[in-house]
Each structure stands twice: as C-alpha cells, then as structure tokens.
Amino acid sequence: MRRTVWSLATALAVATSALMLAALPAKAQAIDILALGASNTYGKGVSRNQAYPRHLQNLLRARGIKARVRNAGINGNTTGQMRARLPGALRRSTRLVILQPGGNDRRRGISRTARSANIRAMKRYLRGRGIAVVMLRNRLIGAVARRHPRPDGQHFLGSGYRALAARLLPRVLQAIPRR
Numbered sequence: 001m002r003r004t005v006w007s008l009a010t011a012l013a014v015a016t017s018a019l020m021l022a023a024l025p026a027k028a029q030a031i032d033i034l035a036l037g038a039s040n041t042y043g044k045g046v047s048r049n050q051a052y053p054r055h056l057q058n059l060l061r062a063r064g065i066k067a068r069v070r071n072a073g074i075n076g077n078t079t080g081q082m083r084a085r086l087p088g089a090l091r092r093s094t095r096l097v098i099l100q101p102g103g104n105d106r107r108r109g110i111s112r113t114a115r116s117a118n119i120r121a122m123k124r125y126l127r128g129r130g131i132a133v134v135m136l137r138n139r140l141i142g143a144v145a146r147r148h149p150r151p152d153g154q155h156f157l158g159s160g161y162r163a164l165a166a167r168l169l170p171r172v173l174q175a176i177p178r179r
Helices: 002-023 052-062 079-089 112-128 138-147 158-175
Strands: 031-037 067-073 094-100 132-135
Touching (some): 031 052, 052 067, 067 079, 094 112, 138 158
Parallel strands (some): 031 094
8 A cells, every 4th residue: 555655646746747847938949140241240350259240149148138149241242142142041940130231242243233132032031931130231331330440441340340239239139039
C-alpha cells in the first residue's frame, strides 16, 4: 500500500510540475533584424563592431529588447545587387529589414527609374513574406556625415555610426513586429 501511495504522489507531483511549466511563457526568442545596404551599413572605415548595426543591437538590448541585428552591408553595392542577394540574406526568423539603398546607383550611372524599381521590388518581396521594412534614406546618411565626416564626405567616423544607430532607433522600435 505504501508503494502505491508513493507512486500516486510522485505521479501527481510530476503532473503538477508539467502543468506549471506549460503555463510559463516560452523563452523569448531574439528578434532577427537584417541590415541590408552598402558601405554605410557595412561600416566602411571602422571595424564591424563599430558599424551601425552593432550599435543598434546594443541600443535595443539596453531597452530590454532581445534583438540580433545582422550586418549585410557590402561596400559599393547597388540596389540591383542588393535585390539579387536579398533572398539569400534572409532567415526564416527575420522579422525586420533595414534597407539602405545608398548612392552607388547614381555613381555607376544606373537610372533613378531602375533604382526606384529595385527598391519597390525589395519592399514588395519583404512585405509579401510578412517582414517589416525600415528605409534608411540618404537624407539621414547625409545629415550624419556632415556631423561626423570621414575625408571622403560620404562615410563616418566611429561616432557617426553610433549617431546613425541612435537616430534610427525610434523608427526601428516602431517597426518591430509585436507578438
């Protein structure tokens, strides 16, 4: 009889523990954010740890948001090149893309019409997969470059990448998908 009582008590304890564990919220998974762009996403002139995606990740985490911001910037990329590599840069877990089309199209003689078509196609592709998009426009890049310029006038000192992340943070916070 004693063995039966112990077995029932053990079974009851195990079942209660299982129910309690099931009631707990699942461990929050990090929000996967992809930063897709050209040299100002890559972090030209600084180490990858000083590029804006890393600073943005740190700012999000400081606010208690578990996020991973992946840097998919490539120096010199055009919008056509970004469009071609976008599908391969995404993960199933990607929930937000920060798109920085840059100015390489203009420097390479690619028309505004083609540039606009590439940007529209990328946005349509992402939204069709339920992925939010934040545009990192050249106006913001230019504003930061004027305050934190490298000698080329297009890229930033390390402080500029930090400033860019801080200026981008409110838009990213607004665009992060709610679960």
